Amino acid sequence: MxxxxxxxxxxxxxxxxxxxxxxxxxxxxxxxxxxxxxxxxxxxxxxxxxxxxxxxxxxxxxxxxxxxxxxxxxxxxxxxxxxxxxxxxxxxxxxxxxxxxxxxxxxxxxxxxxxxxxxxxxxxxxxxxxxxxxxxxxxxxxxxxxxxxxxxxxxxxxxxPPALPRRSRADIRGRLGISDDTPLVSCVARLHPQKDLPTLLRAFVDVAARVPDARLAAVGDGPDRSALEAESSRLGLDDVVEWVGFDADAVDWIAASDVFALSSVWEAIPLVLPEAMALGVPVVSTDVGMASELLGDGRAGAVVDVGDDRAMADALVRFLADRSGALAAGDAGREVASTRFxxxxxxxxxxxxxxxxxxxxxxx
The missing domain is CATH 3.40.50.2000 (Glycogen Phosphorylase B;)
Known part of the structure; x- marks a missing residue:
């Protein structure tokens, strides 16, 4: 054929x-x-x-x-x-x-x-x-x-495709100048209104107040980059958020993080979710695409309402503050990814x- x-x-x-x-x-x-x-x-x-x-x-x-x-x-x-x-x-x-x-x-x-x-x-x-x-x-x-x-x-x-990091966790964290135990959230997204990064930035104001050493790596580029960088500065996140830009090996950043965040307004099925789950990284996502189906039971992550920065902050802090809970969520995500994807x-x-x-x- x-x-x-x-x-x-x-x-x-x-x-x-x-x-x-x-x-x-x-x-x-x-x-x-x-x-x-x-x-x-x-x-x-x-x-x-x-x-x-x-x-x-x-x-x-x-x-x-x-x-x-x-x-x-x-x-x-x-x-x-x-x-x-x-x-x-x-x-x-x-x-x-x-x-x-x-x-x-x-x-x-x-x-x-x-x-x-x-x-x-x-x-x-x-x-x-x-x-x-x-x-x-x-x-x-x-x-x-x-x-x-x-x-x-x-x-x-x-x-x-199988998520296969090319660079080590230490390499990625070294680029950020952070240690292995620094709480790190990753986000891989086109910097576009659909991805609603402002909600994630607002959430991170709360996250940084509750987990003072937490960092956010935003991987991707797009038409909203300048506006998002300005908003990040306005919120006082210059030392907290790293705007990585486009990286063909974005999976490396997910693998090096402790939690993955998706703040989109809408999606069909964001392939980055099963990718993060396959890597054993807990996921916090807005209720888009298949997020509820994959994460709704709370075992592999959390689902929050679109635009709800407070709920997103609470979910991120939950996994950043509880390492054993995050590891259990990562294991559950691997299991779901291997069977469903x-x-x-x-x-x-x-x-x-x-x-x-x-x-x-x-x-x-």
Missing amino acids: RALQLLGPSTGGIRMHVAALADGLERLGVVAPVLGPAGVLDGRGTQAGVVPVPAGTSPLGLLRARRALAPWREDADVLHAHGLKAAWVAVRGRPRRPMVITVHNVVLDETAGRADGLQRRLERAVLARADRVIAPSDAIAEGLVGTVARDRIRVVVPVS DPDALTAEVLDVYRELVPAKGTR
């Missing part, structure tokens, strides 16, 4: 997922070339070809991308578009091939204000043409019902979706 993987302009979790999925499919005997804008995998895997999927819906940009995709379609059995930007390119073109769309983030009711009516109509039109739509969570799947027939929706958690099992689930559409085709 030959299953094209088409990826649009992307950052972070989606391209990590596509790289891991393609690698897993190849191990199962499926030819799975990854296509997308130049350098879209950012070194996380091998890109087979360039298809300049545009960030928007420019007719000229879509035409160029469809022309670049056309020769790859010829001998494909399945075309798998990851995200709606890729799907806008994939839905039209010849020859027609069975099409799977993975919806990583979709405009659901709670986020309807984040997209105009035109975008919503485009999404509905594109999804209606898919033979199968893969949703990353039950919540996303339910949000798709009405746009996509229920019998064409499959729920498959995104494949996440096994890459081989999740890749096999995606292959099962392909086989529904190409039942007579085996692997190579």
